[in-house]
Amino acid sequence: MDRFVITGPCRLSGAVRASGAKNAALPALAACLLTDEPVRLARVPQVRDIHTFLRLLAHLGVGHQDAEGELLLTPCGARRSADEAPYEVVKTMRASVLVLGPLLARHGHARVSLPGGCAIGVRPIDQHLAGLEALGAEVRLEHGYVDASAPRLRGARFRFAVPTVTGTENLLMAAVLARGQTVLENCALEPEVEDLAALLTAMGARIAGVGTPTLVIEGVESLGAARHEVVADRIEGGTYLIAGAMTGGDVTLVDTRPADLAPLIAKLAETGARVEVGERSIRVQGSGRLRASDLTTAPHPGFPTDLQAQFLALLTQAEGESAVCETVFENRFQHVPELNRMGAEIRVEGNTAHVHGGTPLSGARVMATDLRASACLVLAGLAAEGETVVDRIYHLDRGYEQMEIKLHRLGGRVERTASTS
């Protein structure tokens, strides 16, 4: 098992380009189940979740090959009867649930293992299932699997009780091939949903209301070939901007969509970092002393829960008292005890972390529990005095492409080594 050895403190400076968004590439891959024609995807990140999903797709009849640096997905005539995402895959990657909608729409049947709990909370999929039922699917839960069938889905009106990102994506992919009109209300507004809608539209789907909470979909008989470039990863890019601010550095994120990062840009400015926003770039310069700032996570366009851990790392270095309230997931403060071991002073009460900021961090051996918590510990290690060892880097490898290389180029002293214990 690999780990990172970080020698701090480092001041990051330079330009960095985010990879394509993992959370946009995953639904894009799932959308390939909706057609018999080739789909070409550019800017797909080389991360473990994508490789896992490609294995799942191969099992479901979609093959892939490299095409001049892009990913070409084509039906490979594998077992059509499978229509199943098995437990072994779903347990390693919850996003496997994204095959449910497309399989059902295309083949009239899908069997997907229930994801169950995970490190950051319960994370039910009841809204995915209620939406599919509204479209006429018969959904049964048995032996830990969702078994859904419908000879042909039919358009309907469905309102999400909570805005859910993968739930919206699943329903969108089901509705594009349903008979008639579907109206989805209270949809998630995350840029990744918009990116999926752009791909589906390029494949021939008819979707109105993209970028608003209400999506209106006119079902079509079939979808065809398309090429699509995956949107830049706002969470990965945001992580490097936070690292720049927190290390008193000067980091420019290039080839990105600043609007997707508006909530982070506003928060960085509040802490006293200097932020310059260009058309396709964001530059952040850490000031001598950062100021405390309160934060509440919320669905887009609120502050993303996927940047909460990283921003909390920054707030440990901001003078004063900050309160960070996590409203999207329960149990998403598992990085706190590890930050405290490095010298942070954070107290968790319910869904709020109270930070007494400005305490010096010192390197320590720490353990990551999930993807974003791992990134938070890496940032803390960059700001800390001495050596930090972050174990269980496989969490990071799920979602960050070449993180140590990108940090290296920015002047971070980060080495990947094989763990001996």
Ligand code: UD1
């Ligand atoms: C996606 C992202 C994840 C991010 C999250 C929130 C992917 C692959 N993952 O996860 O990185 O942290 O959005 O931005 O895109 N909920 C229900 N019932 C449901 C579905 C969700 O109650 O059927 C609740 C969840 O428990 C959570 C909230 O809704 O409290 C938002 O979750 P959701 O948007 O569904 O997260 P994911 O799509 O799983």
